[in-house]
Amino acid sequence: MKVLVFAASLRKASLNRKLAALTASLLERDPSLQIDHADYRDFEMPLYDGDLEESSGLPSGSREFISRIQQAGAIVISTPEYNGSIPGTLKNALDWASRAKPNPLDKKPVLLLGASPGALGAIRGLWHTRVPLEALGAFVYPQMHGLSKAHEAFDDAGQLRDSKDAEQLMKLLQTFVQFANATNSTGK
Amino acid sequence: MKVLVFAASLRKASLNRKLAALTASLLERDPSLQIDHADYRDFEMPLYDGDLEESSGLPSGSREFISRIQQAGAIVISTPEYNGSIPGTLKNALDWASRAKPNPLDKKPVLLLGASPGALGAIRGLWHTRVPLEALGAFVYPQMHGLSKAHEAFDDAGQLRDSKDAEQLMKLLQTFVQFANATNSTGK
Amino acid sequence: MKVLVFAASLRKASLNRKLAALTASLLERDPSLQIDHADYRDFEMPLYDGDLEESSGLPSGSREFISRIQQAGAIVISTPEYNGSIPGTLKNALDWASRAKPNPLDKKPVLLLGASPGALGAIRGLWHTRVPLEALGAFVYPQMHGLSKAHEAFDDAGQLRDSKDAEQLMKLLQTFVQFANATNSTGK
Amino acid sequence: MKVLVFAASLRKASLNRKLAALTASLLERDPSLQIDHADYRDFEMPLYDGDLEESSGLPSGSREFISRIQQAGAIVISTPEYNGSIPGTLKNALDWASRAKPNPLDKKPVLLLGASPGALGAIRGLWHTRVPLEALGAFVYPQMHGLSKAHEAFDDAGQLRDSKDAEQLMKLLQTFVQFANATNSTGK
Numbered sequence: 001m002k003v004l005v006f007a008a009s010l011r012k013a014s015l016n017r018k019l020a021a022l023t024a025s026l027l028e029r030d031p032s033l034q035i036d037h038a039d040y041r042d043f044e045m046p047l048y049d050g051d052l053e054e055s056s057g058l059p060s061g062s063r064e065f066i067s068r069i070q071q072a073g074a075i076v077i078s079t080p081e082y083n084g085s086i087p088g089t090l091k092n093a094l095d096w097a098s099r100a101k102p103n104p105l106d107k108k109p110v111l112l113l114g115a116s117p118g119a120l121g122a123i124r125g126l127w128h129t130r131v132p133l134e135a136l137g138a139f140v141y142p143q144m145h146g147l148s149k150a151h152e153a154f155d156d157a158g159q160l161r162d163s164k165d166a167e168q169l170m171k172l173l174q175t176f177v178q179f180a181n182a183t184n185s186t187g188k
Numbered sequence: 189m190k191v192l193v194f195a196a197s198l199r200k201a202s203l204n205r206k207l208a209a210l211t212a213s214l215l216e217r218d219p220s221l222q223i224d225h226a227d228y229r230d231f232e233m234p235l236y237d238g239d240l241e242e243s244s245g246l247p248s249g250s251r252e253f254i255s256r257i258q259q260a261g262a263i264v265i266s267t268p269e270y271n272g273s274i275p276g277t278l279k280n281a282l283d284w285a286s287r288a289k290p291n292p293l294d295k296k297p298v299l300l301l302g303a304s305p306g307a308l309g310a311i312r313g314l315w316h317t318r319v320p321l322e323a324l325g326a327f328v329y330p331q332m333h334g335l336s337k338a339h340e341a342f343d344d345a346g347q348l349r350d351s352k353d354a355e356q357l358m359k360l361l362q363t364f365v366q367f368a369n370a371t372n373s374t375g376k
Numbered sequence: 377m378k379v380l381v382f383a384a385s386l387r388k389a390s391l392n393r394k395l396a397a398l399t400a401s402l403l404e405r406d407p408s409l410q411i412d413h414a415d416y417r418d419f420e421m422p423l424y425d426g427d428l429e430e431s432s433g434l435p436s437g438s439r440e441f442i443s444r445i446q447q448a449g450a451i452v453i454s455t456p457e458y459n460g461s462i463p464g465t466l467k468n469a470l471d472w473a474s475r476a477k478p479n480p481l482d483k484k485p486v487l488l489l490g491a492s493p494g495a496l497g498a499i500r501g502l503w504h505t506r507v508p509l510e511a512l513g514a515f516v517y518p519q520m521h522g523l524s525k526a527h528e529a530f531d532d533a534g535q536l537r538d539s540k541d542a543e544q545l546m547k548l549l550q551t552f553v554q555f556a557n558a559t560n561s562t563g564k
Numbered sequence: 565m566k567v568l569v570f571a572a573s574l575r576k577a578s579l580n581r582k583l584a585a586l587t588a589s590l591l592e593r594d595p596s597l598q599i600d601h602a603d604y605r606d607f608e609m610p611l612y613d614g615d616l617e618e619s620s621g622l623p624s625g626s627r628e629f630i631s632r633i634q635q636a637g638a639i640v641i642s643t644p645e646y647n648g649s650i651p652g653t654l655k656n657a658l659d660w661a662s663r664a665k666p667n668p669l670d671k672k673p674v675l676l677l678g679a680s681p682g683a684l685g686a687i688r689g690l691w692h693t694r695v696p697l698e699a700l701g702a703f704v705y706p707q708m709h710g711l712s713k714a715h716e717a718f719d720d721a722g723q724l725r726d727s728k729d730a731e732q733l734m735k736l737l738q739t740f741v742q743f744a745n746a747t748n749s750t751g752k
Binding site for chain 3: 197198199200202232235236237238239240270271272273274275276277278279280281282283286316319320322323324
């Protein structure tokens, strides 16, 4: 199974990029998986505009995003929380993706992670990030992982300092991969 | 697989009871399924009270609810929307159930249906009903079915008058059963 | 202005009872306010049942709840979070209250507080508690106060040990009272 | 009081543009109000990028949006629903606006409207649009107006064909203006 992993942040020093990179490296330990660790900048696209869509079709960054989703058997997104909810950039990417036919997110297993310097670990935002994904038919894994105080959480090698956090993340990734394999087995 | 089906309404003439009854009869056509069509009154229980729990443990209606969840491989709930959200009665049943160890809803496939006399078909409420179920680890199917104008939707035999509605429901039940079988195959 | 203050928990040693008691005492410092510090047990009522409503009307605990809401110019609720959302008991009380005519919560200013022993301070649940209140037309104050690690937060006199927490709460109460006075001035 | 009115859609033939235009004209009947009927294209801005913000500050479309919010005593937004939630474009505008100091949305009265060709009138999306606005401290009016089957709702003069719909909207605008005047009277 191919797993698409990306951080929904354009900022280079983003804590979510660190969490996505760690996640990709943890998943790579499983020889049955191929990891597509994407750079969010590969998916740069304009703000959704129905007139632009009508005149020019889906923009290239959006087509790239859709193609990478289609090729993946599962998706892991590490996303910041902006103002208690999903970042506009991520919602915009989903809005464009929802215009493809067939809908690439239908029945796609998705795991949500979030890193934040605060005490809440982006967890409020993750709950609102579920909504459009589930509206599009994605199988969003119920458990999520919000990494709080993320600016202090990583060592220089990009590993989590707290071994309990690291174990929780590893366990979550393993159970999510089982879930993704099972749901993919049903055909679509 | 055993499927627990119930309407989250105590009212005898509830439209959700009709939708649950129809759903149970549709699922019974599949010989691989055993249908546990429960009466919500079997699960009568007091309002959650931590002192009561400490002195007397879980009340009998709650223990019955938990036991029926444990025995089921999948759950279908037809629920009204009260004030834009989950009915207090259903949330109360989930709050008591969440006190059992191990948590009976963890990794349990759940499908949400809703009937309403209005134009929105209880769909706003269903989105808020997902939240505590997913917080408890349930695999809530992303697609849901809100039956609008439900007071006019059923014929005297309890079937849906609109054949398109009936087909949509049948199709949703079939894809949910596939999903439930797949996710149950992973072990827990 | 009369302010109704209560904790949405039946448990005697509830951390939310402590937070409600502290809140009531802080509000009492303002001579322009009359504080109705209610015991949630005054509002005991059965689970919502449309048949019961039809045969017997609103139960007495519900009528008491509605009456106390009607007499108040503002409401402060300190509520736990159960399973990431509103407690079933509180939702049930709102469901019964919504059956009164006229709707007692319409245009009523409400402030939500929450205490929790965890790190998140019940804040996820507070966001879902807003929904039925706003669906009923209440003016739910946007800022809320989630008291995290609440089991360590109070001293023996029921005051907050952390002076920063105490100041934040005091400031929030003051701005909420201004908001409530202003919105009540418009007539209804 | 100045009221900022805009549709959160870039599409020229957007049903939400029609609803915003009608709303602006209805509000103009009140001589105590000045209506700033904005074109969403005035607020064009890139996707939020923390690195861009650090190197270049807030983009000009965002500064324009913030300035128009600051000058307004109240805001009316007519917004489509994309995938059951807030459009990415609107969330992106809010994400940039939230970076201004002081936060221009704090204590700002906001009314949400939505037009949709479907039966649900964008109402699910409006509930999720409340969240970031309330997280930013805005006083989002509890009642909202979802215009269903909006492609058939307007006559050639841009008025609503259904007089009941028209009255509901007019009444909502009037009560919102009262609310906005009252909350603005408290000072900030």
